[in-house]
Amino acid sequence: MNAPLYDTIGLDYANLRRPDPRIAAAIETALGDARKVLNVGAGAGSYEPSDREVTALEPSAEMIAQRPAGAAPCVQGVAEALPFEDDSFDAVMGVMTVHHWTDRAAGFAELRRVSRGTIVLCTFDPLAGVQWVLDYFPEMAELDRQFMPTMEEYVERLGAVEISPLPVPHDCTDGFLYAYWRRPEAYLDPLVRKAISSFWLIERVEEGLERLKADLADGTWKARYGHLLGRDSIDAGYRLVVSRG
Structure with missing residues (x-):
């Protein structure tokens, strides 16, 4: 996991x-009847179930500092070396974390080691198709190919898995990269971009922002992508991967 990056972008991350x-409901359903849950790469605590015994693990001190009062206890550490005994949890979960691991083979093995059963991972399929955001920031596509595991890798590492789309609603409250697919003006806001790691990892951000701003102003964006404005949700490539052990 990239703790130094999130030590930088983590400021105000919990609000954004x-x-x-x-x-959250999809994750809760996937966890089933698991009572004791480990949340790996927990950040500020998003999607941690409130009605289960949750332990959080997070490498970034800045992110840990943003965890709200009453949040699950958090241990500073990394997925590749979990500081827990074998079979310590009924289930392990992780939300958009696998692509930050430095050794995915070790990370997957550690998740399986400490879980007595279920592993639930929210991730992104780099082969799921092109989103309009990439037309303005094409470098992000290369980031996905470089860092995001394919769905086949989950099968290779975890065995039989259930993979299902996580539709992104038009009014999604979680500001990840494609959350604003129907609200393109949001990408022009530096605070929005601050909480999206991809914008910190590419070089030609300003160039893309200028083109997006111009296309929104003269109607080009609407002409190309206006058909999306009538949709309530889309499959933007996010996936829920569940291993039952």
Whole structure:
């Protein structure tokens, strides 16, 4: 996991990345009847179930500092070396964290080691298709190909898995990269971009922002993508991967 990056972008992250209740419901359903849950790469605590015994693990001190009062206890550490005994948890979960691991083979093995059963991971399929955001920031597509595991890798590492789309609602409250697919003006806001790690990892951000701003002003964006404005949700490539052990 990239703790130094999140030590930088983590400022005010909790306010900009509020869990969306529809995504939270999908995670809760996938966790089933698990009572003792480990949340790996927990950040400020998004999507941690409130009605279960949760332990959080997070590498970034800045993110840990933003966890609200009453949040689950948090241990500073990394997925590749979990400081827990074998079979310590009924289930392990992680939300958009796998692509930050420095050794995915070790991370997956550690998740399986400490879980007595279920592993629930929210991730992104780099082969799911092109979103309009990439037309303005094409470098992000290369980031996805470089860092995001394919769905086949989850099968390779975890065995049989259930993979299902996580639709992104048009009013998604969690400000991840494609959350604003129907609110393009949001990407022009530096506070919005601050909470999206991809914008910190590419070089030609200003160039893309200028083109987006111009296309919104003269109607080009609407002409190209206006068909999206009537949709309530889209499949933007986010996936829920569940291993039952």
